[in-house]
Amino acid sequence: MPYAFSLDDVAFLRSEQGERATAACDALPLTDASRLTDVATARRVVGERYAAVLETVMLRRKAEARLPGARGWLFTGDAAQQASAAPVAAHRARRLAGRDVHDVTCSVGADLVALARTARMCVGSDVDEVRLVMARHNCAREGIEPLLVRADALRPVTHDAVVVADPARRDSMGRRTWRPQDFVPSLDELARVYAGRDLVVKCAPGISPAAVPWAAEIELVSLDGQVREACLWSRDLASATRRATVLRSDGTQWTVTDAEPDDVPVGEPGEWIVDPDGAVVRAGLVRHYAARHGLWQLDERIAYLTGDTPPPGVRAFRVREFDGYSEKALRAYLRRHDVGRVEILVRGLDIDPNALRRRLKPRGQGEASVVLTRIGRRPVMFLCRPERIPA
Structure with missing residues (x-):
């Protein structure tokens, strides 16, 4: 079971004492073989908050690959797993540059930080108070100060901003194709609540276009050869029906859409x-x-x-x-x-x-x-x- 952080845990982790404790435990190997020794050391060094500190150290290590430079961030287990890789989040933010943007499932702020760097005005909201406090901490570390509000994603608190959502995924039971109800909140509910609004929804790559008729564009995004997500864009944000965006960690990228020609022959093998x-x-x-x-x-x-x-x-x-x-x-x-x-x-x-x-x-x-x-x-x-x- 993932560790359930409390507000008191987060307050400790954000304090000078908590930062010193986290730095001390960051030197521990935290392997399966060393677990008992590491826990004993952490209890001796940290005291009663040792579990929150050890979990934070492990989550930061796991998140480093997709969020380089986020070593000082705070995460929950689910948030670290679902956070967009930094180049993917930055690409989406560039498409919304200069707009007012509301991230209605901002969690600990991985996408919010990227959006706030390009948006004219940025709001983040989440129903989980612990994640909101973590988001405030993470944004501050990046020099970002979006407006943060505790709110249900299905109860709008803004009017004209582009709505960005990253709904949690339920267990798909081994299916290759995802359904709208496999997400929390469901894709159908998001589309209903924000009908008439500019809407961007990050979801799993296996979503069928027929399942999301409101999405005028479905963009498949890969990073370093691995498909990371499908991104659904409502009508006024779309510039094609289908788009593939290929990103590399070195900063290079290219895209291809169904607006381009597709007249190619079938023939014998070339070189x-x-x-x-x-x-x-x-x-x-x-x-x-x-x-x-x-x-x-x-x-x-x-x-x-x-x-x-x-x-x-x-x-x-x-x-x-x-x-x-x-x-x-x-x-x-x-x-x-x-x-x-x-x-x-x-x-x-x-x-x-x-x-x-x-x-x-x-x-x-x-x-x-x-x-x-x-x-x-x-x-x-x-x-x-x-x-x-x-x-």
Whole structure:
């Protein structure tokens, strides 16, 4: 069970005494093996607030990857897990630059800080008083002073501001597709309460467009190759119906939308195989991406693309051999080329790459990438050398 912070805990953590206690415990390893020793040390150094201090140290460590520089922030367990990665939050804030913005589920302030840096005026609200106090602390550490209000997200307290919401996710029970009622508050309720208002809702990537008819634009956002979220934009904020935004931690980014051409042929394999970013695939923009970069499809139902010149800034696969797929033929190829380390990518075939690798038992000195897919009904394999294409 996650630790339940109290207002007294937060007041202690924000005090000079609490900051000293947190700094002292930050030196502890906090591993499974060291847990008993760490707890004993923390109780001796901190006293009765030791659990709040240890939880804070662990949450800060977990949050560091997605919120660099937030070492002095305060979190709850759920808030740290759901917080938007800093580049993703900054991208969304840039789309709302110069507007009045109200974050109605501001939690501990991860998105609020980014919004306040670009908005003309920014309000944050949450029903949880502990999270609001944490948000005030976190914003102050970043030199940000938005107006903070305790309020239910479904009871509007502003009138003309753009409404931004990041509803909590219920357990989806293993489903790949999310439903409006899988969120708290539900997407349907948010759309009803804020009908006629500019509305932006962050949600899970598996949401179906049919489930959110009010969303004029669905934007899929990835960071460093991992799809992080779908963002729903109401009519007056939309500039396309479907958008894929690809972000990198180095600050580079690009986007593709369904407003671009998508007329691409299906043809024989070229010199390269290109596996589009997951945001492009999930947004249904593979053909638009291909048209932009002069690529074509191997099969109109498969997301792999091919061409003679790969797009800049991607990891692409230079084709060395191409043949019909069979496990026997693949094993013979690996043996012939002395391949011992093999990366296996699969689309359109019912093959588990890890299970296949174990069966192949490669033992050579070299390495290769294998792309398994189908063209029509024919299973095929591409034996490739992966290369990072300069941006």
